[in-house]
Amino acid sequence: MKKQVLFIHSAGPQRLQEGNTGLQAYLKEALGKEFYFSAPKMPEPEDPEYSRWKDRLDKEFAAMNDEEVILIGHSLGGSVLLKYLSEETAFPPVTGLFIVASPFWGKDTGWDSEVFLLMENSTSLLPEIADFLFSAAGTTL
Numbered sequence: 001m002k003k004q005v006l007f008i009h010s011a012g013p014q015r016l017q018e019g020n021t022g023l024q025a026y027l028k029e030a031l032g033k034e035f036y037f038s039a040p041k042m043p044e045p046e047d048p049e050y051s052r053w054k055d056r057l058d059k060e061f062a063a064m065n066d067e068e069v070i071l072i073g074h075s076l077g078g079s080v081l082l083k084y085l086s087e088e089t090a091f092p093p094v095t096g097l098f099i100v101a102s103p104f105w106g107k108d109t110g111w112d113s114e115v116f117l118l119m120e121n122s123t124s125l126l127p128e129i130a131d132f133l134f135s136a137a138g139t140t141l
Contacts, residue, residue, distance in 0.1 A: 004069040007039040008077030011048045050115045053080045061091040070096035078102030079116050086122035096131040
């Protein structure tokens with residue numbers, strides 16, 4: 001059975017040659033036929049709201065079988081995945097979580113949106129994930 005990969009894109013235009021379309025194409029080709037690569041268009045990416053993106057993630061996870069999934073989130077997509085995983089419980093086992101260039105939300109950071117803020121103890125609420133990579137503003141943790 002193919003391994004599942006779910007890619008959540010950034011905010012902003014996502015038409016051909018815009019947003020994450022190049023990154024998605026690269027990842028799909030690099031992963032090859034061993035992986036089932038899914039990159040759904042999230043609702044209204046030019047005016048994103050967490051509740052709409054959460055609803056879409058609910059549907060994506062419900063449509064997956066109970067096999068393990070690797071999650072990749074770019075920019076806002078990474079923020080949404082972190083928030084979702086720390087607040088929800090109904091999703092398949094996550095074997096890898098890769099957050100690329102995600103904004104650091106909060107006051108005094110230039111990214112001040114209460115809707116996308118993580119809860120104070122969010123890291124303790126994340127599921128156990130074997131492989132985790134977080135990269136923000138050129139920094140990898």
